[in-house]
Amino acid sequence: MITNLLVANRGEIALRIFRTCREWGVGTVAVHSDPDANALHVAAADAAVRLPGAAPADTYLRVDAVVSAALAAGADAVHPGYGFLSENAEFARAVLDAGLVWVGPSPESIALMGSKTESKRVVAAAGVPVLAELDPESLTEEDLPVLVKASAGGGGRGMRVVRDRAEAAEAVAAARAEAASAFGDSAVFCERFLERGRHIEVQVLADTHGTVWAVGERECSIQRRHQKVVEEAPSGVDEGLRQRLFEAAREVCRVTDYVGAGTVEFLVTDDGEFFFLEMNTRLQVEHPVTECVTGLDLVAWQLRIAEGQALQGEPPRPRGHAIEARLYAEDPRSDWRPGSGTLHRFAVRDVRAEFTVPDRYGIRLDSGVADGTEVSVHYDPMLAKVIAWGPDRTSAARMLAGTLASARVHGPVTNRDLLVAVLRHPDFLAGDTHTDFLTRHADRVLDAGPGEAGARLSVLAAALADAEHNRTHARVLGSLPGGWRNVPSAPQVKTYRHDGTDRSVRYSATRTGPVLEEHPEVTVVAVTPERVLLSCDGVRRTFHVTRHPGLVVVDSPLGSVSLAPVPRFTDPAAELAEGSLVAPMPGTVVRLAVSVGDEVRAGQPLLWLEAMKMEHRVTAPADGVVTELAVAEGAQVEQGAVMAVVTAGEATDVGAVETTEESA
Incomplete structure (x- = not known):
């Protein structure tokens, strides 16, 4: 019986596991690097142990340090979460050798499935379809296009698409170098690249008594750089294909003596063929969508199985539809460049549940950030997973898009606008979800956002709110309109930088309020330092203006616009x-x-x-x-x-x- 659990992870997955532990009456232990000393998962745990350092290699990836932390805190079990050491067979062995319960599959299963080449050989021998492995050194024109993949890793690292033989040598060399850096193993292989495949994965639970559940499948085809950004359950495959995928997933578990929660991933073609890709021997990032439609607590089942309990009966049938969006601190328009820095505000409306299944259809939020969180350069830039559970796919997509669009996320640039554009795209709503979705629709989803009209009105609102803020905080004659003169004078000017471009607003202060001579179609209805009501061509909209150090954010029904105030005089030394x-x-x-x-x-x-x-x-x-x-x-x-x-x-x-x- 597990009484005190150490979670060898950080952020939202640590908080997710702690949620189940609290309900079960299990004590919790957190580990943290120096940058994470004040993180939410540390505050939420019953005890916390410092892992000195900042980089993952010095902290969360130190097998000896994490095991020592578990022993020092009196933990009797270790849960790896996902990422970091979650699929490290040596870590699992070290936990077991220390006399602790390992909440996961055996080290042998982890090692087998950790090798893409060996795992494909084993499952192919059991009759599960796989894509043929190709030798990177002897590719022919007939083989192309191919995908170069790192044998020992995952998550898109060490992965390259090759469409021209002339590019093959450079792509293989680059993949090997990155694989060696990321996983300590430079081995790579090639397989046929399916341009319009669908990424379908099956959630499995396997106990120590020989029972294997296929707990449903997930559609995970909306990807950037071979990484998922939108996931949903159930998928749109027909019942016959679903059952074939379930049986293949159960067979993978049987031939690998798998125990615990895991995910068997497949690539599915439009004509109903499917191929085994890999097995993730851990809890998946997207597990909340399966929990929502089945009502299962997958973390609780991991703990039950680790304690030796048996699966009873059959897995529940899905109810409704759930869609998850991964909110990242990254800029899709700048080649997905990740961001870091202070997350000044993080507010998602109408959240019905956090880290658990809502009591009825609604929004679930799994997040490890809050107002003031520092988004560190050392870790994955995911801020939150926002999940909508509705009676059907369309209602779930509509609910999730509306929630994301109205969220207030102030600080690093995020992929929020892209997620909303995907969820509202007619092809997505029609179920045309293939792995090339973002490539095919790049012109529409990568440049999603408030647009020129939204940006222009947001800049106007920012200038007017800032002027009102300055007036109300003036130490002298604060009751006079800002910039007001007895005789007409030059207009006031405020400048902001938006998406690399300087935008200036000129306005004149009069007894009756500000006048925007360059925007005759806009009427200023009301202004406070935090709220501006504008009428544009007869349509009224409210703009909420929030100030942070070096940043002004304007939220409105047109979208969110982040602006950097430009000082009137610049420092020549900064050029x-x-x-x-x-x-x-x-x-x-x-x-x-x-x-x-x-x-x-x-x-x-x-x-x-x-x-x-x-x-x-x-x-x-x-x-x-x-x-x-x-x-x-x-x-x-x-x-x-x-x-x-x-x-x-x-x-x-x-x-x-x-x-x-x-x-x-």
Whole structure:
């Protein structure tokens, strides 16, 4: 009987597991790195143990440190969550060797399924369909397109699509280098790449008495860089295909002697073929959608199975439909570049339940952040999982889109607008969910947001609210209208930077209120420092204005707009030299491709920066010569630090940064 559980993880998954532990009367132990000392999961636990350091390799990935923490805190069991050490067979063995209960499958099952090549060999021998493995060194034109994959890893790292034989050698070399960096194993293989496959996965539970449940399937085809962003249950497959997938998943469990919760992932074609991809020997990020439609607490079942309890009867049939959206601190329009910094405000409306199934149809929120949380460069940039459970798929999609659109998320740029655009896209609503969805609809979903009209009105609202804020906080003559004069004078000007562009608002203060001479179609109805009511061509809308250090956020029915106030006078010392390439975030330089004096072409890779579990390729902004290289391999850089300078024959911009791969 488990009495005190250590969760070897952080953030929302630690909080999710703690929720079940509280209901079960099980004590909880958290571990934390130095940046996470004040994190929500630490405050929520009965006890917490520090893992000295900041980087995952020094903290959450230290097998010895985590096991020692469990023993020191008096834990009798360890739950790995997902990510970090959750699929590490050595960690599972170390937990068991320490006399603790391991809440997960056996180390042998983890090791077997951790190798993509070996796991595919075993399940193929059992009759489960797999894609044929191809030798990266002997690809032919007939083999293309292919997907290069790291044998030892997952989460999109060490993965490349090759459509031209001329690209194969470079793609394989890059995949090997990233796999070695991420997993300590450079082995890669190739398999046929299906352009329009569907990613369908089966949730399984297997007890120690030989019973295996297929607890339903999930549709996980909305992906960017081979990583899921929208998941739902059940999928839209027909009943015959569903049962074949269930039987294949159960067979995978049988031939691997699997115990506990896991997910068997398949690639499904439009004509009903399916192929085994891999098995995740842990709880999945998207497990809440299965919990909502089945009513099961999958964490509770993990604990029951770890205690030796048996599965009874049959798994419940699904009720309604659930869709989960992963809210990330990342910028889809800047090649999915992750963000970091202070999350000033995080508010999601109409949440019916957190970390558990709602008592009726509604919104569930699983999140490890709150107002003031620091989004760290050291960890995955996911802020929250927002889940809608409704009577049918359309109602769930509508509910989730509305909730995300109205959420107030102030701080780093997020993928919120993209998620809303996906959920409201006619092809998504029609069930056309293939793995190439975001590629096919990039023009519509990547540039989603308030648009030019929304941005223009939001900037007006920000300027008017700021002027009112300044007037009400004035120490002298605060009762006079801001900027008011006895005789007409030049209009007042406020400037904000939005999406890299400066936007200025000119207005005149009069006895009857502000006048926007450049916007005759707009009437100012009411203004307070936090709320502006504007009428544009006869349509009234309310704009909520919130100020944070160096940031003004305007939320309205048109969308959320983040603005950076531009000072009237700039510091000349802050100007960068032409051709400077700066770090977009704190990170580690993992590879260099050039030296000082090298001639480069525009777009040529210069170096790779690793941050927030992503690898970013920094490229030359123009043809020229590398005249300065301010970093070395292994160097830690701060956001905004100059890493290199490329001198061209003409003025160049700050260098481009491209995100290449990422891990969940």
